[in-house]
Amino acid sequence: MKVRKALIGLAMAMTLILAACSAFAASDPFTGNPIVKIVEECSPAVVNIDVETIVERRMSPFSDDPFFREFFGREFDNFRRMIPMRGRGSGFIVDGEEGYILTNNHVVGEADKITVTLLDGRTFEAELIGKDPTSDLAVIRVNERNLPSLKLGDSDAAQVGEWVVAIGNPHGFAHSVTAGIISAKNRTLQSSNINFQGFMQTDAAINPGNSGGPLINLDGEVVGINTAIVPFAQGLGFAVPVNMAKQIMDELIETGEVKRGWLGVVLQNVTPGFAEAYDLPVENGAVIADVLTGSPAESSGLERGDVIVAIDGREMKSSQDVVLHIRNKLAGEEVAIEYYRDSRKRSLDVTLGQAPSDQSSERTGRRGDREERDDGSQSTQVGATVSEITPDLMDEYNLENDRGLVVVRVERGSIAEGMGLREGDQILEVNRREIRSLSDWNRQLRGEARTVVMLVNRDGQTLYFTHSAER
Numbered sequence: 001m002k003v004r005k006a007l008i009g010l011a012m013a014m015t016l017i018l019a020a021c022s023a024f025a026a027s028d029p030f031t032g033n034p035i036v037k038i039v040e041e042c043s044p045a046v047v048n049i050d051v052e053t054i055v056e057r058r059m060s061p062f063s064d065d066p067f068f069r070e071f072f073g074r075e076f077d078n079f080r081r082m083i084p085m086r087g088r089g090s091g092f093i094v095d096g097e098e099g100y101i102l103t104n105n106h107v108v109g110e111a112d113k114i115t116v117t118l119l120d121g122r123t124f125e126a127e128l129i130g131k132d133p134t135s136d137l138a139v140i141r142v143n144e145r146n147l148p149s150l151k152l153g154d155s156d157a158a159q160v161g162e163w164v165v166a167i168g169n170p171h172g173f174a175h176s177v178t179a180g181i182i183s184a185k186n187r188t189l190q191s192s193n194i195n196f197q198g199f200m201q202t203d204a205a206i207n208p209g210n211s212g213g214p215l216i217n218l219d220g221e222v223v224g225i226n227t228a229i230v231p232f233a234q235g236l237g238f239a240v241p242v243n244m245a246k247q248i249m250d251e252l253i254e255t256g257e258v259k260r261g262w263l264g265v266v267l268q269n270v271t272p273g274f275a276e277a278y279d280l281p282v283e284n285g286a287v288i289a290d291v292l293t294g295s296p297a298e299s300s301g302l303e304r305g306d307v308i309v310a311i312d313g314r315e316m317k318s319s320q321d322v323v324l325h326i327r328n329k330l331a332g333e334e335v336a337i338e339y340y341r342d343s344r345k346r347s348l349d350v351t352l353g354q355a356p357s358d359q360s361s362e363r364t365g366r367r368g369d370r371e372e373r374d375d376g377s378q379s380t381q382v383g384a385t386v387s388e389i390t391p392d393l394m395d396e397y398n399l400e401n402d403r404g405l406v407v408v409r410v411e412r413g414s415i416a417e418g419m420g421l422r423e424g425d426q427i428l429e430v431n432r433r434e435i436r437s438l439s440d441w442n443r444q445l446r447g448e449a450r451t452v453v454m455l456v457n458r459d460g461q462t463l464y465f466t467h468s469a470e471r
Contacts, residue, residue: 034218038165039177041220044119045148046213047101048169049089049126049140051111054082090168090213091116091140092222094249096147102249103212104227105131105138116142119175130252134260134327136227137245139252150214153221155200155241158182166204166226166237168213180204180235182223186324187238189228198324199238200224206237215239244328251330261329261352264295266461267319270307273466277431277453278305279343285309286319288339290462300350303341304455304462310338326352379438381445382452382467383414384421388438397424400460404428404435419465421456428462429455 089107094100101116108114114126124142131138158164159182166178180203187199202215206226215224224239251258267286275283285307291297308316311325312335329335331354338347378387386405387393393406407425410416427435430444431453445452452467 035165035177035179038216038218038220039167042150042165042214042216043167043175043177045093045096045150046119046167046175047091047093048117048174049091049103049107049212050115050117051087051089051108052113052115053085053087053110054112055085087111088169088172088209089211090209090226092167092212092214093147093149094152096149097145099142099144099147100129100249100253101126101140101142102225102245103138103140104225105133105136107212108138108140109133114140116140117174118147130256130258132248132252132258134258135240135244135248137225137240137248137252139249150216151221152242152246153217153219153223155223155243158185158200158217158223158241160184163218164202164204164223165216165218166202166206166210166213167216168206168210168226170205170207170209172209176210178205183235185241186320188320189238197320197327198241198244199228200241202237202239203235204237205235210237247328247330259331260355261326261331261333261335262296262355263322263326263335263350263352264292264297265302266290266292266463267308267322268464269318271466271468273451273468274453274464276451276468277466278307280307280340281343282307282309282340284315284317285340286316286322287464289464296350296353300348302337302339302348302350305341307340308337309340309345312336331355377438378408379441380409380411381441382416382419383411384416385409385411386427386438386441389426397426398459399426399457404457405438405441415452415467419452419454419467421454421465422458424458426457427454428457429453 087107089103091101091103094102108128109131114128115123116126117123124144126140126142129139129141162182164180164182168176170176182200183203184201187201188197189199200215200223204215206229210226213226214222215226217223222242224242225245226237226239228238230236248258266289268289270280270283270285270287272283274287288302288304288306288308291302291304308322310316311322314325316322316325329352331352334349334351336347336349338345378385384407387408389399389402389406393399394402397406399406403426405427407421407423407427410421410423427441429435430441433440433444435441435444454465456463456465
């Protein structure tokens with residue numbers, strides 16, 4: 001009897017084990033690769049893009065040769081010819097009925113001729129509908145209907161570690177497929193030809209020619225537009241989030257350009273020293289260091305020193321968060337801003353304006369050696385020597401007014417240098433107190449102040465500089 005019960009128990013256990021194994025096999029990713037299905041369904045809507053740009057080149061290959069110049073001078077410099085330069089990229093169809101294709105601006109933005117090739121081998125001439133260099137996005141169009149298209153997903157919902165697939169035209173190898181994960185979000189890239197905040201980072205292999213192609217999640221939805229790589233690195237690719245592209249794409253199709261939203265403030269991150277000096281109950285946020293004249297921020301009542309902590313109900317932990325949020329808005333949209341002023345939380349609604357094409361002007365000033373003076377018109381505190389502002393100093397440093405004091409020297413290794421002060425900076429406030437004279441300067445900085453916060457005018461723009469001594 002005992003043996004029979006044991007055999008029955010063993011049989012039941014084996015049944016449970018087999019059921020568990022069957023369930024595991026059904027969920028085992030290696031028994032049914034989802035990437036195969038994604039590639040089959042999405043590849044027909046991914047296109048290869050060939051571009052041709054006509055550029056001017058010198059006719060003679062020897063015009064830069066010193067020996068050639070010695071005998072012929074610069075006579076041949078005027079002999080030039082127009083030659084075609086060719087390049088490749090990728091894109092994907094977003095509207096099959098109208099023939100709209102989304103890609104990168106750096107792929108097609110300067111092209112004189114754009115040719116699109118589909119997976120089935122058909123080729124079409126394409127026209128540039130609109131481009132946005134700021135986001136490096138562009139929309140082109142082919143005169144063909146009933147084309148396959150890709151579904152746009154939600155890049156905000158995409159998670160770090162999530163599997164993604166890239167399809168494109170790397171080095172001319174058409175419709176190449178690579179897979180990886182989302183490695184990070186909200187990456188910033190700065191170089192000679194790109195300055196963008198908010199990239200998605202992926203380790204799915206991206207190479208030259210992948211630019212403009214889709215980054216696709218396992219639901220077959222586009223979550224990013226492959227845009228940039230880090231040369232000589234592996235597993236470092238970057239994509240524009242599709243949520244940003246959605247709005248920009250619609251604007252490009254409708255008007256051919258993007259009227260990007262503009263708040264009109266200069267922002268800095270909240271530092272511990274600033275939070276202490278301004279009695280802030282928060283340690284994160286974006287400090288308004290300057291409010292531009294005639295901007296939406298000025299007309300709405302925002303002021304220098306206000307600390308933005310949320311926009312449209314979303315927490316803003318840094319100045320980058322604010323820039324990214326506003327950058328995703330269009331001119332005319334309204335945003336709800338929560339901020340602190342004088343330790344009190346406030347809120348207001350701001351209607352964004354259109355970003356000016358040039359929000360700053362280059363200003364240079366002469367920087368010459370100067371002799372230290374001991375006539376009572378200068379004072380040195382925390383390693384910064386400041387002077388009362390005279391007409392000569394206003395001219396020398398291109399100052400717009402004589403408010404405050406001007407820095408004429410910064411000692412190496414000093415607190416002032418560590419704060420980031422420079423010669424020519426105009427000191428307006430120290431620890432929230434307006435500086436009108438050398439006595440104000442000395443009064444605020446003498447003693448054992450643990451925290452120093454200075455409001456500085458540099459090249460026409462106000463900024464905060466802080467120093468916090470170790471506790």
